[in-house]
Amino acid sequence: MNTNNSKDPGKVVTWKMTEEERLQYIRKHPIIPMDRHRGSWKWPKKQGVKPLERSGS
Structure with a gap:
């Protein structure tokens, strides 16, 4: 059974840019x-x- 379901919540990675x-x-x-x-x-x-x-009117 595959346990890697993309719909399951996972770790959030925050990426920050330098100026x-x-x-x-x-x-x-x-x-x-x-x-x-x-x-x-x-x-x-x-x-x-x-x-x-179109059908109707």
């Missing part, structure tokens, strides 16, 4: 402000699948 590591991370992953939410992403369409028809 130098934090500044280096921010330089590598900058937060870029946007005027509005990016709406250009669309769900990919599957080839050959018809959209569902």
Whole structure:
């Protein structure tokens, strides 16, 4: 029987950055402000699948 269940609570590991590591991370992953939410992403369409028809009204 496997006793390593990922759903069971385990040891919590806290990782802290030094100030130098934090500044280096921010330089590598900058937060870029946007005027509005990016709406250009669309769900990919599957080839050959018809959209569902609405029933009722």
